[in-house]
Structure formats: structure tokens, C-alpha cells
Amino acid sequence: MSDLMNTPNPDFRAGAIALLGRPNAGKSTLLNRLVGQKIAITTPKPQTTRNRITGVVHREGGQLVLVDTPGLHKAQSRLHRMMVATAMRAAEEVDLVAFLVDVAQGVSEYDKVLLDRLTKGGRPLTILLNKVDRVAKPKLLPLLLELGKRYPQATLYPLSALKGDGAEGLVDLWISALPKSPPIFPEDQITDVTLRFLVSEIVREKLFLILQEELPYSVAVEVEKFSEGAERTEISATIWVAKDNHKGMVIGKGGAVLKDVGAKARADIEELLERPVFLELWVKVHAGWDERGHLLAQLGFMDGA
Numbered sequence: 001m002s003d004l005m006n007t008p009n010p011d012f013r014a015g016a017i018a019l020l021g022r023p024n025a026g027k028s029t030l031l032n033r034l035v036g037q038k039i040a041i042t043t044p045k046p047q048t049t050r051n052r053i054t055g056v057v058h059r060e061g062g063q064l065v066l067v068d069t070p071g072l073h074k075a076q077s078r079l080h081r082m083m084v085a086t087a088m089r090a091a092e093e094v095d096l097v098a099f100l101v102d103v104a105q106g107v108s109e110y111d112k113v114l115l116d117r118l119t120k121g122g123r124p125l126t127i128l129l130n131k132v133d134r135v136a137k138p139k140l141l142p143l144l145l146e147l148g149k150r151y152p153q154a155t156l157y158p159l160s161a162l163k164g165d166g167a168e169g170l171v172d173l174w175i176s177a178l179p180k181s182p183p184i185f186p187e188d189q190i191t192d193v194t195l196r197f198l199v200s201e202i203v204r205e206k207l208f209l210i211l212q213e214e215l216p217y218s219v220a221v222e223v224e225k226f227s228e229g230a231e232r233t234e235i236s237a238t239i240w241v242a243k244d245n246h247k248g249m250v251i252g253k254g255g256a257v258l259k260d261v262g263a264k265a266r267a268d269i270e271e272l273l274e275r276p277v278f279l280e281l282w283v284k285v286h287a288g289w290d291e292r293g294h295l296l297a298q299l300g301f302m303d304g305a
């Protein structure tokens with residue numbers, strides 16, 4: 001290492017920022033965009049993210065530790081109550097809170113309840129008006145005025161997480177708002193999640209994209225074997241479903257659905273690991289897994305509900 005790299009920069013800034021908002025607002029898309037790599041799965045379906053996922057943005061003058069969270073909604077099942085609790089907890093453990101709003105949807109009454117609560121939390125708040133690529137500019141103005149009036153202490157920032165418009169400016173804005181601090185993560189680390197977790201999420205993303213209606217919400221994926229062979233990485237994963245009749249639906253006629261999930265997941269996993277992958281998928285029933293504490297814990301959900 002050169003002397004330059006060993007000399008701490010006294011003006012370096014670093015801190016944690018939680019990404020909160022309703023399901024589908026674009027939190028995971030923003031995380032991936034700012035980190036510059038896909039570490040969180042994203043789908044057009046709400047309630048995609050189930051865990052908190054940390055992504056690290058490294059810049060010359062600072063470091064952002066972004067915490068992606070499950071979408072905030074009026075949760076029904078135990079799993080979903082745990083997801084919401086995870087997100088609200090994240091808001092208490094960071095230096096700054098970002099709340100994403102889908103501008104094509106506008107600000108709902110529920111958004112306002114959440115924003116009212118977050119402004120009372122005492123942390124600096126950025127309201128991100130996401131998906132600006134989906135609306136004409138003049139339509140943004142009433143939203144900006146309404147939010148500006150109701151939350152004068154918040155910073156309002158329009159952007160498109162998908163297209164990237166405004167992304168780099170946001171990084172600069174956030175770095176300047178964080179406390180002076182040495183880097184929290186080493187320069188080569190972009191996330192805190194394991195490869196096993198990333199692999200299980202890739203499989204779940206394909207299930208979310210391929211399965212219809214409510215079915216994606218009743219599946220969970222657990223990687224049981226992950227071994228680096230000489231030629232290829234061998235992975236075996238279980239897809240848990242909550243009901244007997246779901247099993248057949250996940251497998252499909254002649255195994256067609258599962259084959260499709262497996263092929264698409266394998267392609268992404270090979271890209272992630274940069275080597276050939278053998279992927280084996282099993283479908284197992286665990287009645288009501290999304291209500292059962294021990295399986296939820298086994299699948300990596302904290303019991304807070």
C-alpha cells in the first residue's frame with residue numbers, strides 16, 4: 001500500500017442510511033444502482049424484499065452504508081409483520097433515513113402516517129421522489145409543494161433509480177450530510193450478505209417473476225448445499241411452500257415451471273460466481289411456514305413480532 005492510502009483523510013465522511021418506503025417504491029433498485037452491482041432482487045411485484053440488506057457505496061471522499069428494507073405495509077401474516085418490524089428497526093439504527101415515494105402513485109395516507117412517524121424519530125430525513133421517468137415534470141410540482149409544506153425539515157429529492165437520473169448527485173448530497181468518520185467497511189466490500197443468501201434470493205426472484213398471483217408470497221428458499229468443486233459450484237436448494245397444492249404449482253406440468261426457474265436462476269448465479277454451476281432445486285411442503293417461528297428463524301428472519 002502506498003503512503004497516501006495509509007494516511008487517513010480527516011475530511012472523510014461515512015454513515016448508514018436506511019431506505020424505507022411502501023412495497024414497490026424502488027428501494028432495492030436504488031440500492032443496486034448506487035452500489036453499482038445487483039445485490040438485492042427487484043421485481044414488479046410488491047413485498048419482494050424480506051430481509052435487511054446492506055450495500056456499501058465507496059467514493060473518494062466518503063462511504064455510504066445503505067440499508068435496504070422490506071416495504072412498509074399493513075401486514076397480515078407473521079412473516080410480513082416481521083418484515084415491517086425489520087424495516088422500522090433499521091430506521092432507528094442509522095444516521096439518516098430515506099423514504100421513497102413512487103411519484104406515479106403519489107403520496108398515500110399511509111405514506112403520511114409513516115412520514116409523520118419518521119420525522120418524529122429525530123434523524124435527518126430525505127424524501128426521494130422516485131420513478132420521475134414515469135411522469136411529466138409539471139406533475140411533480142404539486143407533490144413537491146405538498147411535501148415541502150408538510151415536512152419542511154426534510155430534504156426532497158426527485159430521481160429515477162431505474163434510469164439513474166439524479167443518482168450520483170444523491171450520493172454527493174448524502175456524503176456531505178454524514179458525520180466525519182473513517183470508512184466503516186473495507187474498500188473491497190460492497191455488501192454484508194453471504195453468497196448463500198444471494199443465491200437463495202436469485203432463486204426466489206425467479207419464483208416471484210414466474211409464479212402467478214399469490215403463490216410467490218407463500219414460498220421461501222433455503223440453500224442446503226453450496227460446494228465449490230474443481231469444475232463447477234454445486235448448489236442444492238429447497239423451495240418451501242405453505243400448502244400441499246402449492247407444490248404441484250411450483251413444479252408445473254412435467255416439471256416445466258421448476259425447470260424454467262432453475263434455468264433462469266442458474267444463469268444469474270453463474271454470472272454472480274463467474275463459474276459453471278450445477279443447481280438442484282427441491283420443493284417441500286411445510287404447512288404454514290410463514291406463521292411458524294422456528295422455520296422463520298431458520299430462514300433468517302428475526303423474531304420481532
Ligand SMILES: Nc1nc2c(ncn2[C@@H]2O[C@H](COP(=O)(O)OP(=O)(O)OP(=O)(O)O)[C@@H](O)[C@H]2O)c(=O)[nH]1
Nearest residue numbers: 023024025026027028029047048049071131161162
Ligand atoms: N419506471 C421506473 N421503474 C422503477 C424505478 N425504480 C424502480 N422501478 C421498478 O419498480 C419495481 C419495484 O422495484 P423494487 O426495487 O423491487 O421495489 P422495492 O421498493 O424494493 O419493493 P419491495 O422490496 O417489495 O419493498 C420494479 O419493477 C422496478 O424496476 C424508476 O425509477 N422508474
Ligand SMILES: [Mg+2]
Nearest residue numbers: 027028048049
Ligand atoms: Mg425491495
